[in-house]
Amino acid sequence: xxxxxxxxxxxxxxxxxxxxxxxxxxxxxxxxxxxxxxxxxxxxxxxxxxxxxxxxxxxxxxxxxxxxxxxxxxxxxxxxxxxxxxxxxxxxxxxxxxxxxxxxxxxxxxxxxxxxxxxxxxxxxxxxxxxxxxxxxxxxxxxxxxxxxxxxxxxxxxxxxxxxxxxxxxxxxxxxxxxxxxxxxxxxxxxxxxxxxxxxxxxxxxxxxxxxxxxxxxxxxxxxxxxxxxxxxxxxxxxxxxxxxxxxxxxxxxxxxxxxxxxxxxxxxxxxxxxxxxxxxxxxxxxxxxxxxxxxxxxxxxxxxxxxxxxxxxxxxxxxxxxxxxxxxxxxxxxxxxxxxxxxxxxxxxxxxxxxxxxxxxxxxxxxxxxxxxxxxxxxxxxxxxxxxxxxxxxxxxxxxxxxxxxxxxxxxxxxxxxxxxxxxxxxxxxxxxxxxxxxxxxxxxxxxxxxxxxxxxxxxxxxxxxxxxxxxxxxxx
Numbered sequence: 001x002x003x004x005x006x007x008x009x010x011x012x013x014x015x016x017x018x019x020x021x022x023x024x025x026x027x028x029x030x031x032x033x034x035x036x037x038x039x040x041x042x043x044x045x046x047x048x049x050x051x052x053x054x055x056x057x058x059x060x061x062x063x064x065x066x067x068x069x070x071x072x073x074x075x076x077x078x079x080x081x082x083x084x085x086x087x088x089x090x091x092x093x094x095x096x097x098x099x100x101x102x103x104x105x106x107x108x109x110x111x112x113x114x115x116x117x118x119x120x121x122x123x124x125x126x127x128x129x130x131x132x133x134x135x136x137x138x139x140x141x142x143x144x145x146x147x148x149x150x151x152x153x154x155x156x157x158x159x160x161x162x163x164x165x166x167x168x169x170x171x172x173x174x175x176x177x178x179x180x181x182x183x184x185x186x187x188x189x190x191x192x193x194x195x196x197x198x199x200x201x202x203x204x205x206x207x208x209x210x211x212x213x214x215x216x217x218x219x220x221x222x223x224x225x226x227x228x229x230x231x232x233x234x235x236x237x238x239x240x241x242x243x244x245x246x247x248x249x250x251x252x253x254x255x256x257x258x259x260x261x262x263x264x265x266x267x268x269x270x271x272x273x274x275x276x277x278x279x280x281x282x283x284x285x286x287x288x289x290x291x292x293x294x295x296x297x298x299x300x301x302x303x304x305x306x307x308x309x310x311x312x313x314x315x316x317x318x319x320x321x322x323x324x325x326x327x328x329x330x331x332x333x334x335x336x337x338x339x340x341x342x343x344x345x346x347x348x349x350x351x352x353x354x355x356x357x358x359x360x361x362x363x364x365x366x367x368x369x370x371x372x373x374x375x376x377x378x379x380x381x382x383x384x385x386x387x388x389x390x391x392x393x394x395x396x397x398x399x400x401x402x403x404x405x406x407x408x409x410x411x412x413x414x415x416x417x418x419x420x421x422x423x424x425x426x427x428x429x430x431x432x433x434x435x436x437x438x439x440x441x442x443x444x445x446x447x448x449x450x451x452x453x454x455x456x457x458x459x460x461x462x463x464x465x466x467x468x469x470x471x472x473x474x475x476x477x478x
Contacts, residue, residue, distance in 0.1 A: 004032045004033055005030045005031060005032055005033070005066075006031055006033040006034075006067065006068060006159065006191050007030075007031045007065070007066065007067050007191070007193075008029070008030045008031070008064075008065070008066040009027055009028060009029045009030075009050070009053075009064075010063055010064045010065075010066065011026055011027075011028060011062060011063040011064070012024055012026070012027040012028070012050070012053065012062070012063035012065070013025055013026055013027070013060065013061050013062040014046070014049050014053060014058065014061050014215075015061040015062075021446065022215055023046050023215055024049050024050050024053070024060075024215045025046075025214075025215040025216050026063075027046075027050060027063070027215075027216070029210060029217070029220070031191060031193065031208075032191075033191060034190065034191055035191055035192075035207045036182070036185050036192045036194065036205055036206050036207045036208075037191075037192070037193050037194065037206065037207065037208045037209075037210065038193075038194045038195070038196060038201070038202040038205065038206040038208070038209050038210065039051065039193070039194070039195045039196075039210050039212055040197070040199065040202040040209050040210065040211050040212065040238075040239075041211060041213055041218075041238070042213070042238075042429070045212040045214060045215065046212055046214075046215040046216075047195045047196075047212055048163055048195055050212075051084070051161050051163055051195050053065065054159070054161060054193065055077055055080070055082055055084050055161055056072070056076055056080050056082070057077055059074065060073060067080070067081075067082075067158075067159075068158075081157050081158040081159070082159045082160075082161060083152035083153070083155050083157040083159075083160055083161070084152065084160075084161040084162075084163060085145075085148050085149050085160065085161070085162045085163070085165045086148070086163050086165070087163060087164040087165060087167045090148070091136045091147060091151075092136070093136050093137065095136070096132065096133055096134060096135055096136075097128070097132055097133070097134050097135075097136070097139075098119055098132035098133065100136065100147060100151055101119045101122060101123070101147065101150050101151045101154050102118075102154070103151065104151065104154065104155050105118060105119075105154060105155070118154050119132065119150075119154060120132075121154075122151075122153045122154045123150060125150065125187070125188070126146035126149055126150045126153075126180075126184070127146070128143060128150070131143075131147075140173075141169050141170075141173065142169055142173045142176070142177060145165060145166070145169065146180075148165070149162075149165070149181075149184070153188070158190065158191065159190065159191045159192075160190060160191070160192050160193070161193050161195075162181075162193070162194045162195065163195045164195055164196055164197070165181075165194075166178070166196075166198075166201065167196075174201075178201055178204050178205055179204075181205060182204070182205045185205075194206070199238065199240065202223065203223045203226075203227065203239070206222075206223055207222070208220065208221070208222060209221060209222070209223055209226050211234075211235050211238060211239070213234055213429070214428070214429075214440075214448065218232060218234055218235050219232070219235045226239050227239055227240055228342070229342065230277060230342065230344070231344065232275070232344060232347060233275045233344070233347070233431055233433070234429070236275075236277040236342070236344075237431045237432075241279065241319065241321075242277050242279060242280075243277070243278040243279075243280065243283075243318050243319055244275060244276070244278075244432065244433045245257040245258050245275070245278070245316065245433060245434040246273070246274075246275065246276075246433055246435075247273075247274045247276040247343070248271065248272070248273055248274065249268045249269060249270050249271060249272045249274060249343075250270065251270055252267070252270070253265065253266070253267060253338070255268075255274065255276060255341065255343055257276045258293055258313060258316045258318065258434060259293050259313055259314050259316055260292040260293040261292070262292060262336055262338075262341055263338045264338050264343050265338045265339055265341070266341075266342070266343035268343055272345060272346075273345075274343045274344060274345055275343075275345075275346050275347075276341060276342070276343055276344075277342040277343075278318070278336060278340060278341060279340065280308070280319045280320050280321040282340030282341075283318060283320040283322075283334055283335075283336060283340070284334065284335040284336065284337070285309075285320060285322055285324065285332050285333070285334060286332070286334070286335055287332075288331045288332060288333045289333065291332065291333015291334045291335055292333070292334065292336070293313045293334050294313060294331060294333050294334070295311040295312050295314075295316075295318065295331070295332060295334060296311065296312055296313075296330070296332075297310070297311055297326045297327065297328050297330040297331075297332060298310050298311065298312050298317075298328060299328065300325065300327065300328060302325075303321075305323075306321050306322060306323050307321070307322055307323070307324070307325050307326070308320070308321055309321075311334065313334070315435040316435050317432075317435070318434070320334070349408075349409045349438075349450035350406050350407070350408055350409075351406065351407050351408075351409065351412065351449050351450065352405070352406045353365060353404075353405055353447065354402055354403070354404060354405070354477065355370055355402070355403050355405050356403075357374065357398045357401040357403065358398075359398070361374045361383065361386075361398065362374075363403055363405070363474075365405070365422060365423070366423065366445055368422050368423070370405065370422070370469055370472070371469050372469060372472070372474055374388060375388075376474070377403055377474045377475070377476050378390075378396070378401075378476055381396065401476070401477075402476075402477040403474050403476055404474070404475045404476075404477055405472050405473070405474055406472065406473045406475075407472050407473070409449075409450040409451050409452040410436075410452040411467075411468065411471035412449065412452075412465055412466070413465070413466040413467075413468070414439070414451055414453055414457065414463045414464070414465060414466075415463060415464040415466055416461075416463065416464075417464050418462050418463065418464045419464055420464035420466055421465045421466035421467060422465060422466065422467045423443045423445065423449075423464075423467075424443065424444055424462065424463065424464045424465060425441040425443035425444060425447075425462075425465065426441065426442060426461060426463070427439050427440070427441055427457055427458070427461045427463065428441070428448070428459070429459075430457070430459065433452075435454070436452050436453060436454045437453055437455070437456060437457070438450065438451075439451045439452075439453060439457065441465060443465070449465065451465065
């Protein structure tokens, strides 16, 4: 219910003035009192920007932020009952531990005895009682992080924001702090909003996970929901290990993918194109004659508690987790139980953009020419002595004509020659889909294009995008 929500973000968009780029787009979220909510996503997806808007360090370009039902969108940070813990602890090196934690309380001019009691209480919470006189320089990274948390908690905020607070710690210390933070949250009962790109942190600590990509929310749910029922291929790929395939529904609760037909639990109309997610631990290895599909083992990696086995079946590749060892070169069968198959209706990744008609009756896209027959786009038109006319013979004003151009992801080619194609950009995301990679390429003009390619490119690669005219579809803009 709304009265249980401590903070609500309504249609939040953040646009940066310097280049007009959008960091957060139409963000809607309600956080219940006492929840542990995690913003999860890759670098640059808008997590920290959203957190800074909640804290008051950044202002939204559009939308509202409500705290206990009251609008705090334009309220300065010092007027909000919200404290933030950053990855860089920002402790004062010239102050001892007591002075670091008490800093905010002294600004509030609280009585000395009350400050002492509050500092001792939070030091006890973070298991550092008796550290009051210690120097910051004598503390380990984990201890410094606890002091930073104690300094935020001592002000008794309604909401504690944590921006990748464990990023500077080693793996062992990070795992220990995950457990301690979760215990601290349960003991305090206040609302935690946590930012991380580490899926294990999110799954370990959160009541609710907000998966983000390119400034937008991809899915909101419990850790179990996010892992077991991803809403799209991006979420499935980002959370845990996944095999992702293109497929098609072949009948009632039947789906064909990876070269075989499987019974599933998702009731999707026959003929629907789908993305299929199979977790490695759900693949059952069998004798070749017992498998729904058959393949050859191409790689085996020992992971301590299990083996990670890669199997090639025709043009497809399946990663499997098993406690039984296999040998490279072995022929194996693979089966799946219906509940080990998660079907999602495939997203439409058709690339669409707008082009203008030039004086010589070609199409222009950001200064590049697209060759096409303009008369095929405008029914009944023809070219008479270099002039475009309608069916009645009247000249058509081409200055106002705009054309919608569309092309499928598999028809776009990537080149390491950035000037080779119609446009260029850099790779910001990739997902392996069993027999090809699905890339997101952000062009120099700020558009995100989806490109399917069988070859592996690297994140951040600068590429030219070749869009063959013969693969394009054209429609006159009404």
